[in-house]
Amino acid sequence: MWVLLTAAAGQPLPSAAADKPFAQHAYEHMLSAIAANSFEDFTALGDVVFQSLKREEFDQVARRFMPLLATGQRSTYLGSFRVQGMRVHYWRLSFAGEHVDWLVKLAVKDGRVRGFFISPP
Numbered sequence: 001m002w003v004l005l006t007a008a009a010g011q012p013l014p015s016a017a018a019d020k021p022f023a024q025h026a027y028e029h030m031l032s033a034i035a036a037n038s039f040e041d042f043t044a045l046g047d048v049v050f051q052s053l054k055r056e057e058f059d060q061v062a063r064r065f066m067p068l069l070a071t072g073q074r075s076t077y078l079g080s081f082r083v084q085g086m087r088v089h090y091w092r093l094s095f096a097g098e099h100v101d102w103l104v105k106l107a108v109k110d111g112r113v114r115g116f117f118i119s120p121p
Contacts, residue, residue, distance in 0.1 A: 020080070020089070022108060022111060023080070023087070023089040023106055023108050024077070026045045026106060026108070026113050027075070027089070027091060027104065027106050029041065029044075029045060030042055030045070030106070030113070030116055031069060031073070031075075034061060034062050034065050034066060034069060035065075035066060035069040035070065037062045037066060039055050039058045039059075042058055043058075045112065045113045046112060046113040046114070047109060047110065047112035047113065047114055049114055050112070050113050050114055050115065050116075061118065065118065068095040068098065069095070071095055071096040071097055071098075072095070072096040073093060073094065073095050073096070074093075074094045074095075075091045075092065075093050075094075075104075076091060076092040076094075077089070077090075077091055078090040078091060078092055083107070085109065086107045086108060086109040086114055086115075087107070087108045087109075088105055088106070088107045088108075088115075089105070089106045089107075089108065090103065090104065090105055090106075091103075091104040091106075092104075092121075093118065100120065101121060102118050102119065102120060102121070103118070103119055103120065103121040104116075104117070104118050105117040105119075
């Protein structure tokens with residue numbers, strides 16, 4: 001699920017150093033929200049665009065990842081890139097007992113979450 005994506009051209013680019021502490025906090029917060037099946041917590045750190053996410057979209061993600069998160073997970077921060085006026089952060093997400101890693105993308109714009117996506121690499 002990728003909740004995104006419009007960005008105004010010509011805007012100043014975000015700083016990686018400034019965004020990383022927020023991005024790490026948001027990443028952990030959002031995984032916890034998925035594990036708790038809390039739509040309200042999942043969207044709480046998002047901007048107006050992200051908060052327009054439909055409950056049904058969140059429910060699909062929660063159904064898929066709640067059982068995996070319950071078994072334990074390990075995350076590795078991979079870095080970030082500037083994309084269309086946002087800073088997009090990447091993590092490798094692994095679950096206990098699974099032989100597949102996942103790629104998590106978290107887009108930050110103006111100090112708020114603009115997008116969150118979990119996909120195979």
